[in-house]
Amino acid sequence: MPAISEFLFENIGLSLELVQAIKDLNYTEATGIQAKAIPLLMQGNDLIGRSCTGTGKTAAFGIPAVECVAGGERSAQVLVLSPTRELAMQIAQEMCKYAKYKPGVAVAAIYGGAPMEPQIHQLKTANIVIGTPGRVMDHLRRRTLRLDNLRMVILDEADEMLNMGFLEDIQTILAQTPQQRQTVLFSATMPPAILKITEEFLRDPQTVDIQSEQRTISTIEQFYYQVPQSRKMDAINLLLQMQEPRRSVIFSNTKSMVDELVCYLNDHGFKAAGLHGDMKQAGRTHVMQGFREGKNRILVATDVAARGIDVENIEAVYNFDIPQDFEYYIHRIGRTGRAGKTGASHTLVCNRHQAEIIRSLSRYINAPILEASMPTAENIQQKHLEKLSAKVAKMLSDHSFTQYENQLDQLTNTHGFALREVACALLQLQLTKDKRLIPVFKASAATHKSFQNGNRMVLHLDMGRQEGITPNDIVNAITSITNLSARAVGKIDIFDDHTLLEMRENDAAIVAQQSGNYTIKGRAVHFSPSNLTMRSSLPNARHFGGAPRMEYRGKPSREKPRRSGKSFGEKRRRSYDCP
Secondary structure, X not given: OOOHHHHHHHHOOOOHHHHHHHHXXXXXXXXXXHHHHHHHHHOOOOEEEEOOOOOOHHHHHHHHHXXXXXXOOOOOOEEEEOOOHHHHHHHHHHHHHHOOOOOOOOEEEEOOOOOHHHHHHHHOOOOEEEEOHHHHHHHHHHOOOXXXXXXXXXXXXXXXXXXXXXXXXXXXXXXXXXXOOEXXXXXXXXXXXXXXXXXXXXXXXXXXXXOOOXXXXXXXXXXXXXXXXXXXXXXXXXXXXXXXXXXXXXXXXXXXXXXXXXXXHHHOOOOEEEEOOOOOHHHHHHHHHHHHOOXXXXXXXOHHHXXXXXXXXXXXXXXXXXXXXXXXXXXXHOOOOOOOOOEEEEEEEOOHHHHHHHHHHHHHHOOOOEEOOOOOXXXXXXXXXXXXXXXXXXXXXXXXXXXXXXXXXXXXXXOOOOHHHHHHHHHHHHHHHHHOOOOOOOOOHXXXXXXXXXXXXEXXXXXXXXXXOOHHHHHHHHHHHOOOOHHHEEEEEEEOXXXXXXXXXXXXXXXXXXXXXXXXXXXXXXXXXXXXXXXXXXOXXXXXXXXXXXXXXXXXXXXXXXXXXXXXXXXXXXXXXXX
16 A cells, blocks of 8 residues: 555645645555545545544544645634544644644634633634534534534544434534535444434535454454453453553443552552543543653543543553443554554453353454463563563673672671572562562452352351341452352351351362451451351241242342344443443
């Protein structure tokens, strides 16, 4: 494929100012969406573009948009509607780069959560306006934005704007634009509402669809890991320590989990910052600036907040939660593997149902998502040892250790230790310090096996019905301290002042070993082996829930939603939390 500058100059006739700006950006090859969309837009066609994130859409519409602007006119000639403020800001930054050498082009970004006055000031001279639908509507009502001279309207990520409830705003905005305008719509999916907009507001649109059979970038390796629900944070910790990405994004489905993850990671020695919809604009801007500058190497975000994240050199994406929609997964991993560079995505899975979702997702994107094993503490320690050895070798080569010769002489001459012994002791001290930062994480076979085989053991819990204990309390206490799953817990008999539960012998031993670490309803409790049997006729047994005893074999599975004939990726569904 020809270089984008040659392609545009020879075949389209872009102005020299645009060609120079493109060369400054070091664009070497046109992406599929750019090669197909730019010629059509330069000819004045309305266009429907279907393309996933990370394929160069901004340049595909941004370069023709800048070219069509008459620099001497101080009124809105191009309007770009974007679903989020982060994406609006990102598009504005890219537009400024394309317009670097073109005189008279002024760009304004308008979005909610920011003061109106600075935006009003920008709009007085701006001829390219990028904004969220809600804030554009605000300026139209105030008459601080007029669309009388508009030449081009661009709807970027139109499906996401509709998902966020902006359909009526978009229709209202488009109705106020001149009839003789060029309209461009980009969307990863084409739901009926999008098709309705295209029929109502686009004139004989050309269609560019580069959705290949493989829906994700081939430069991204995709993996998933089966881990217990209660150990997901430790799993992220281990993956980050083993892989050491210089810059990464972790996605969660909820704002509260974003905050919890940020606290956990910072407490465990990582530099992380969070991004979600409850944050004020100043805080969001500060977080993104710190992430771009490398002050925070890890960004934890929700899907909506992450729209518009276009930071270079993101090496890995981690899905702490499986996204609620398959298209969200494509958007998430599209943050990495850009501009021809390689990237990786890592997804945590904690039950059979989620493993089945991953298999369905792999079929949907027509790309492999490989199961991988969690790194062990030994793997991480070996990596730390190799890094330390390399640092020591460099220090020896540079002779930058001479200030410590007196201490070494004291150890060898005064105390009589050999140099080899001193070196080994220092290595052990350093690696012991590193070991304390590595979570103890051993994948239990019980996580994915049913409660069928093996010798049984009955455990005694020193808490009973009088204190309001429930089976959920017991299972949550066990899974939060051990690496066992809820399925490891068998029958539960709750009595007035104590509880009996049945488990496999090996699992019961694990629970008993941690006996002093459990807390239920704010009280420290203990599990210990019992010689009693699981019988409803045991003395003092109370009826629980209308039965002589409470039988519990892990949490009951949720009822699956009915299939509507649409794939998981075509219809938004609730998230499937782990048991």
